[in-house]
Amino acid sequence: MGQGFEVMVMAPDDEYSAYLQQSGCRFIPLHFNNKTENPVADLAFYRQLKALYRQHRPDFIFHYVAKPNIYGSLAAAAIGIPSVAVITGLGYPFAKRNWLFQVVKQLYKRALRKTREVWFLNNEDAKIFINEHIVNIEKVKVLPGEGIDTEYFSFGNHSAKKESEPFTFLMSTRLLKSKGIGLYADAARILKKKNYSVRFELIGFFEQHHPDSISRDDLDRWQKEGLIHYGGFAKDVRPFLRRADCFVFPSFYNEGIPRCLMEAACMELPVITSNNRGCKEVVLNNATGFLCHVHDPFDLADKMEKILNLPAEERSRLGRQGRALVIKKFDIRHVIDEYVATLNADWAE
Known part of the structure; x- marks a missing residue:
């Protein structure tokens, strides 16, 4: 500087x-x-x-x-x-x-x-x-x-999505229960039963010995059910964000301002997050994404279904407005x- x-x-x-x-x-x-x-x-x-x-x-x-x-x-x-x-x-x-x-x-x-x-x-x-x-x-x-470095986290050259590729939700976080990973899996189960062609990706790292950590058994079970595709820990999240259609973060953790939300919005992704402290500062409801109720997988699934059914042009508008908000505030x-x-x-x- x-x-x-x-x-x-x-x-x-x-x-x-x-x-x-x-x-x-x-x-x-x-x-x-x-x-x-x-x-x-x-x-x-x-x-x-x-x-x-x-x-x-x-x-x-x-x-x-x-x-x-x-x-x-x-x-x-x-x-x-x-x-x-x-x-x-x-x-x-x-x-x-x-x-x-x-x-x-x-x-x-x-x-x-x-x-x-x-x-x-x-x-x-x-x-x-x-x-x-x-x-x-x-x-x-x-x-x-x-x-956040708004130049590093930029839209870049998104490749056009093929019609055969499923709609992709992404969650990137530390693998803690209070980050809402279980809610994400439950919402995935609700949407799967409605026969949507959807992919639910998760990236992040385990914190060994943390009292709030999810178990590997739970993660394995969700993967076997076909609910979640776990991609491990990513040093660079941008390729995952570029491939996704929407970012999801239903946290009930005592957040400050979640970096993952700023990164996703900065990459012009519409965002669904909980009406929780720290999270709601990054998302303008119905303008850059949607806020869902805390601890409520059904409301989360409703908001995800709402995003699914939006025209691509409308999702792009939400994403552009999200990036503008991050540049202005963060x-x-x-x-x-x-x-x-x-x-x-x-x-x-």
Whole structure:
């Protein structure tokens, strides 16, 4: 961007580390598990961050996901480095409201006192943190999602669909129950029984040991029934989006702003998603796609049938309007401007 900032990324060392370095980032490997509930491991993570911050002395830190937001904010404050916590979604603990929620709530409450600001991706997440007295409204900023590269995710050259090819729905997501995969399979079963020539594709990765993960047995059963065609994990989702006629995401997860919805809409696909926080921000009902009831496979099937029966020209119109909405609200340049403004304001103080 030519803004004069050096970007340092601390993250687990994986197959994407090289991409960060190729992009010009300075990469520092970090060891942590965002899913563990082990307090000893969490203490070790806090100490690791504190040591790294003391060693590398960044001028400003942005934290993402729960544990870095909590322990990273505390570590940064201990050394006197200003930071922002970016809450990209409330996730599993806030859905269950059990003992883990109470623990996470108190940890967030303590940690976020130390940050300059707390950024959210939708108003409802921000409202929950304020109503639960986790953070003061004065610190809150709501971003237009995490942003998306609207040039990378572009319509491109869709090949004309042959008449013999079935209508294709696509769902791309982490393979968690709360993302609505079971609802997708149930809606597929409803439509199959109406004798539509339809293909239901699913891509995404399993999160081993996640308490909300779907089982491989369920996935195998859906495939054997001919309901779902599972394509595994895709590093590049664009070829799948180009082949699809409609994107489906019936999530009841505590979403921030789902990247999969922004990607699909940006590729000019009509979208069906649930009337759920985060999801409904990306879809204008009856204008760029359809909103369905949460936890309702029959309403989801109705919306899918509605898309099926639309003229191709009308589906194309929904897709074009969806891309226009993403460019207006969620273009990555809007989000980068927020980061630059925050850093420049901090230097001016």
